[in-house]
Amino acid sequence: MSPRVWQVRLRTLFGWSGLALGSWAFCLLVLQVLFGQQLEQLQTVQLGRDLALNVRLTELALERYPPHLVTELTGLDLTVAVHPKPVQKLPSAGFQRQAKALQTQLCERLSHCPMVVADQDHEGERGIWIELISPLEPIWLRVNVRAPMSWPPEPTLLGLSLVGAGMICGGLFLLVEVEAPLRGLEKALSRVGDGIDPDAVPARGAPEVQRLTRRFNAMVKRLAANRNERATMLAGIAHDLRAPITRLQFRLSLPQLSAKERERCAGDLQSLERITGQFLLFAGGGDEELSVPVPLDQLLAEVASSHPADQLQLQLDTLEVMVKPVALSRAVANLIDNAFTYGQAPVVLRLLRTADQCSIEVWDQGDGMPQRLFEQALQPFHRLDSSRGGQGHCGLGLAIVAHVARLHGGHLDCRYAEDWNDLKVPGRFAIRLSFPMELLVENVSKS
Template sequence: MTEKPGRVRGWAAARNVLKLSVRWISLRLRLMLVFALVALAAAVSASAIAYWLNRDAVLTRTQNAALDDFRKSLQDNTASLPLLPTCPELQEAADRMAATSQKYEVLLVGKVKGGGDCAAPSDRDLFPLKVVPQTLVTAVNRERRVDESNPYPYHLYWQRITLGGKPYLVGGAKVIGGGPTGYLLKSLENERADLNSLAWSLGIATGLALIGSALLAQAAASTVLRPVQRLGEAARRLGEGQLDTRLQVSGTDELADLSRTFNRTAEALQKRVEELSAREASSRRFVADMSHELRTPLTAITAVTEVLEDEADSLDPMIAPAVQLVVSETRRLNDLVENLMEVTRFDAGTARLVLDDVDVADQVTACIDARAWLDAVELDAERGIMARLDPRRLDVILANLIGNALKHGGSPVRVSVRTEDDSLRIDVRDHGPGIPEDVLPHVFDRFYKASASRPRSEGSGLGLSIALENAHIHGGEITAANSPDGGAAFTLTLPRDASSLTEDGENGEDGGSTTDGGGQ
């Protein structure tokens, strides 16, 4: 009982392995295997049926001929014998019976003159009495009741045996009226040789049928899979963005219908993508044009707000809060416009890297110092860690990550710089409450803010998104998580040399600074 669960698990494991193996077999090979198995089953079945039918026919014909001849010969040769013959007379009769065209040996057994029994074989070495199976002797000597359905008390019986590895037919009958009992021994070696030849012929035919089925399967698989391969290639090109991909269709079968469906789907997809691309391009142009148009009035407004801010101390106390609100909102609007222009460049694919060799520790220090964060940030970075990056974009990334940590986590913020093989890793960690689990998946989404109750909070919600885009353009990544010791932890990973990601290794556009602490 304890072995049954293990056996069940063994069968389940074997079944899973079989399923996995079938999955990895190509469709062409599966078709060929199916064709081959069907052909093999059909050929083996037909060959087996033909072999057994021919075997039965050959053996039945041989044994019937031998038994009929033996019965007639037994009657003819024992009719002239006395009721109690001598042993030589039995021997002479056995020799006469064996000298027939059927080529079988004869053994006559009976009571002889002077008392006793005599066994007279035509071949003493091949056919002594001990060769005859005891079951056959018993059946031959058994007297049956004579009635309307059975007119004779004794019958002729036969059995197939093997002597010395060769097949033989043994038959026996008792002469009715007190005569001797006769047995025959007929060799079936020729019949076995004929059946072996037949078996070889059927085996060769089965092999040829298997080869033919394999060739037929190959042809059928090519006929079926060629359209499937074309369809797969077309689907691959369609997935790569070649929306004008179409299939040539001929015929009215299922594969032709599938190809027509693919063409209709591709055409509908192309139209839909063209519509969406046109809308997206229109939206990008609108945002870019709007941002560009806003910069001119914003420049004038910014100049006015700077003058108002300088004169804030001399303004009426009732007006000063309004002036301060105008100044802060103007700055916020100016940052939003800059961020929108940067996002537009990323969406349009026009953002480029301007690479330079920088000391990462110096770059981080310069970013912190430029924003007066030295007292609120702890830096753990060794001097001399060089990397070939875009300094402006690295500054944007650091400013957004550190600014976001200061805004939402509070000081002190710890920034550590490490190298891992050919990569640069910068960790920014705060000691605040951390990021809610439902917010973590969305911290890099555009315009996403953790608190819906603060839609007009400082920041546009684009800062972390822009930081992530700048990391991606370097071939890097930014991840956000909660530290086990508390607080949020952002990890920036960049290659130490981003030269392979630029078209000419050096040149590219250089936009303005885009720093926004929103997003968490």
């Protein structure tokens, strides 16, 4: 993965992390504003219950022990004074209201109603002084009181704010990373429905949406390629059929046909039949044919049976493969026909099995084609030699074979004798049709 992709992903991660943190802080602030008073009342009730118990226990302890010993044993903040120390900072109205509410709670839970004084220092720490009943001297107990808006927040508010932040981030994620890219994909789909080739849709948003966008772009590219092939095929039909039809019309217009002219007419008819057959093969392609287990060596031997044994030699391993037999037979027949037409006999048909694939090779003794022109030769209606079209060849032979190879999950390539170094090969040039080992029947049964 490129560094640029990592940078984009890191920026996206940091952006969404910052958004999640900001959403959580916003939700927490809103909840504290909305429910702060209710939480303060609940805290006051709970604190009043605890303070009432502490006050009662402390007063019982003071009946037997001095204040300094009670402070040492319990850790309570006790002060012996007629009045507590002066207030350092004037308490807020809300804190004074909370202190009065605590006094009310203590009056309800104790046998007497103690005096309660609010206290707040310069650092903002809040506390209250509670007057205790002592048999000898006045004693005050100081207790810290937590502010409703202090940190850490209440667990209830914390949980609710996390839920709210998750909902906000989830909604924004769906809006930005899913809905917006899907809207762009929808517009592109509508253009495809209207017959217009849209530009490639940028792959952005969630990973799932990016995968969907890439597949959509690949689909649009295939549709455009299919339209181009169809237009080229129609143009090729008109071009390739025009010459033999014109010759036939001319010869048929003659008052009397000689034996030589009849032979030429028969050759033109064969060219027409061959061209038509190639177009039908390319249009059909074998896409709808089902794959069945076939003894591939026997199928290839049957395809080669129409050629003399001294002109076409067989070197076939015994293999049973899941293939589309009709489409594969036509593809191999095209390879053999090309070898006889453009190469030199004898032609050798080989079926080999290696560790990772099985392959069909058609070797001849000709010079073959340059490696740099092989990809061009696979294009529909592309002829390396323009003079070949006069023999009923329309430039679809290798295109059909390549299409059949793709149907079986394989590929097509060319081989040269010099590439094999000192290994003995049956020819000088070969076209190889390779299939993955998964097509072998024994591998299919094992899986």
